[in-house]
Amino acid sequence: MKAQVDGVKRMADEAGAWWVKLDGGGLSPQQRSAFEAWLAADPAHRQAFARVERLWGELDALRPSIPPAAASPRNVPPPTPVRKPRPSPSWRWPGLAAALALAVLAGTDPLVDWRADYQAAAGETRLFELPDGSKVQLNSRSALALHDRPDARELELLAGEAWFQVAPDPARPFRVLADGVSATALGTAFEVRRGDDKVEVTVFEHRVAVRGATGVAVDLGEGQRVSVSTRGPGPVERVDPALAGAWRRGLLVFQDEPLGEVVARLNRARRGRILLADPGLADRRVSGVFHTAPPLAAVDALERSLGLRSTRLGEWLVLIHH
Template sequence: MPRRQSRRRRHEEAADWVLRQSRGPLSSAEEAALQAWLADPDNRRSYESARQLFGAAGQAIASDPDLRAFEAKPAKPAGLKVAVVAAALAIGIGSFFWADGPMRLRADLIAGIDEMPRVTLGDGSVVQLNAGSAIAVDFDLGQRSVHLMRGQAYFEVAPDRDRPFSVTAGTTTVVALGTAFDVRLGQADIAVTVTEHSVLLDLGEDRTTQLNEGQQGRYQIAGAQLTVEDSDHHRALAWRDGKLVLDDTPIDEIITEIDKRMSGKIFVTGASLDERRLSGTIDITDPVAALSFIEQALDARTLQIGPMIIMRLD
């Protein structure tokens, strides 16, 4: 197993142990298993990192004035102790996930909500992440593999005949053929846009397709269907300049892009999202202004509750 894969597995196991401990005392068998696992120094280091991250997440939640001001209804005296323990457990686990704890333990590079970092990898290849995106990197003597765990990334691949370069997103693997390309992992689909040379799409089950410069492949996850079409890469890569170019774009896709750049969460209620589409160009470097634009364009109403924004479409 490559070194980075082994490290991520340790991180995942460490997070699991910390979460199990947060739910209450371990059984004798579990405690023995934990101690045996901690006998490995690398495991112990991952465990300590997970504990620190868990604690830091709780502090982050406590520092948020909106969340800190939240008041729970008093519990009945008989259930007070149980309620306090349950609340503490919920806050601990919830804050761990709120602070993106699991992803931070697994990924090698994570972009913040207001970041689009451009990073040079160990082989000289360059990757730029869209806001909120995350990748894990596995390079060894025989291969160069990147796992797009969330979001979107643009790759400029350094040539290396002896080590193929591939990017895995969901069930799809993109194999570079000396190229530059963009990969977006969405909830419903995976989109690959080629800006230089070509790539090979491996969809599994012996299904492969070559995409050439100027083409975009869009793989629908639910139906396992691939659509290939000519693409305007300036539009597809507008996110790199902080722009979102819309062409009869479904509102749920627009909200997803804005949501990546906000510290809270946007929820949309009311009319079917499939019926609402927009065209135009939005500056997504200012997510509040972008959301205001959508609110006016769709005659929607919004309500903010702490870190949550609820948008209602009539």
């Protein structure tokens, strides 16, 4: 896993270095040929470079000289670059630092952005169709990487939560990886959520085989859920599929859960941050159904039900206190 992450970081560094060279102009024919050879060497190089363009601006003058992309085995089109004003050279690096600072404040992970093939931003859910015909719906602030192989359909949940509806293909197992946990579909519909210290798998239809980093496996049936930590799988729980998948309808359902977990889920579902002024508040128990829109309706409900108050800077920063 570490080698894979190191490879992604190296590729991102190479793409950024080429962007700086191209943006500066004056490339020799040999350098331009070397850049085109780097693009052609691996479809992932082109995707990495497209991400740089998306983040830091489109290379309008150079695009005609970049050879068209060959068919990628992932069948995932590169992201459409976002056109941005060209900063002057003297402001480029301060602008880069400011952009990274904003990313940290927004709770994003630049490495996740580099690796992701499918993403949902804060405050949205997105439905995608995968190359094999399977469908995936990503919850807010979620990201997924596709590692398609001839003998298997493998995806990695990099952040957040995803629901999968699997197209049948007995010759190519459908497997989702998340923080050392694997979930292999033995049926059609299931969900994986990646938390800070555990991975949660819920089955909506048929069965899913779940294996943790310890090697212990659990076979889940319809309406069952298991949480897997570094110590292995926990007890299998019964869940109501309608409640478990409520986030796909814009709802968050909590049943006697700690306020700290509720706040973490709300932060993932919206832009901005909710903070607890007193760490002791994190243990207060919460039950209820909250709409993810409008953004602060859930905070209003928490104040009423728990007898708390909040101090707010618009919708971006909310401090919950006594």
